[in-house]
Amino acid sequence: MTNQLWKTAAASLLAVAVLSGCASGTPGALQPSASPEAEQPSASPGNKAEEKDSQVTPDRFAEMFLQGKYGQIYKQFSKEFKQQVSDSEFQALAADFNQGVSAYKLLSELPMDNNVRYTWASEDGSKGMTAVINPSGTILGLQIVPLETFPETDGKYTSGKYLYPFSGEWFTYWGGTNVLVNYHYAYPGQRYAFDWVILKDGQSYEGDPTKNESYFAFGQPVLAPADGKIIKVVNDLDDNAPVGKMDPANPAGNHVVIEHANGEYSMLAHFRKQSVQVQVGDEVKAGDLLGLCGNSGNSSEPHIHYHVSDSPDLDQGNSVRIQFIDDGDVTQGDYIRGSQSE
Incomplete structure (x- = not known):
């Protein structure tokens, strides 16, 4: 149940080049410009118009790529990025990748500290790309990959309807039906899982990022998504400290499994140590308090992991796409307000 949040997600952009250092700025102030290495045109009105037209802004990236x-895109790569791949190598890779693509659709915009990660997929869902762009418009990383899809299960939803397992507004960090927006998708047992954090001004924490208490999600209530019976509880594992240290030997960390009457099983993971309020055998109602959000298990920062399976043996079961009560189709980048919030 590896949760690759902010820094680990950035480090994964390896398909074309390794993502390098991040620049300062705020996600809301994304004002792209030509890269520092680009030749600077004269200040005449005509050249200004040409410069503006040549800029690779996030809203034009996919169109210009297609x-x-x-060459224009390559000019805006960071120096570190260019050290990993030459202009000619990039152009050959990109041209080959674009074969058979008629259009790209923007799937998500993901704040990553002071940068933004954009993800697109081809219309048929067979190819995807992700670019990390800093506030000055420099492209820090680019990933282009073929996408495997599973239409036979993507179109099937749970028979039961479920609440979001929280109140208030949370941000969908991982969720959706390809590996670029949801790394869980590669694993049948967690294919339709979600990871949620709380963001404020594009950040998931305030203060010391090594302390769990700095994260807005830490200690927040985790709620039962539907009526059912508690069939498994783990409650005594430490929260990872400092933040960034992980516990792969106990992937789910402190967690709760709920058996529902429809033969479906909810798995909620990474609770805060000793915060789980239910015991095996308890009957719960939708919206009941289960425990508090934590950072236990194979988790890189405090968050809620949630998925539904067709089996109580969650390592062997198959994840089922969740039908939420509000009929929402949730994907990476979505802000979700819990059904129990006022």
Whole structure:
């Protein structure tokens, strides 16, 4: 149940080049410009218009990529990125990747500290790309990958309807039906899982990022998503400290499994140590308090992990796409307000 949040997600951009250092700025102040390495045109009105037209802004990236404007895109790569791949290598990779693609659709915008991670997929869902862009418009990383899909299960939802397992507003960090927006998708047992954090001004914490208490999600209530019976509880594992240290030997950390009457099983993971309020055998109602959000298990920062399976043996079961009570189709980048919030 590896949860690759902020820094680990950035480090995974390896398909074209390794993502390097991040620049300062705020996610809300994304004002792209030509890269420092680009030749600076004169200040005449005509050249200004040409410069503006040549800029690779986030809203134009996919269109320009598909149009083959690889040289313009390459100019805005960071110096570190360019050290990993040459202009000619990038152009050959990109041209080959674009074969058979008629359009790219933006799937998500993900704040990553002071940068933004954009993800697109081809119309048929067979190819995807992710770019990390800093506030000045420099492209820090680019990943282009073929996407495997599972239409036979993507179109099937749980027979029961479920609440979001929290109150208030949370941000969907992982969720959706391809590996670029939901790394769980590669694993049948967690394919349709979600990871949620709380963001304020594009950040999941305030203060010392090594302390669990700095994270807005830490200690927040985790609620039962539907009526059912508690069939498994783990409650005595430490929260990872400092934040960033992980416990792969206990992937789910402190967790709760709920058996529902429809033969479906909810798994909620990474609770705070000794915060779980239910015991095996308890009957719960939708919205009941289960415990508090923590950072136990194979987790890189405090968050809620939730998925539904067709089996109580969650290592062997198959994840089922969740039908939420509000009929929401949730994917990475979505802000979700819990059904129990006022």
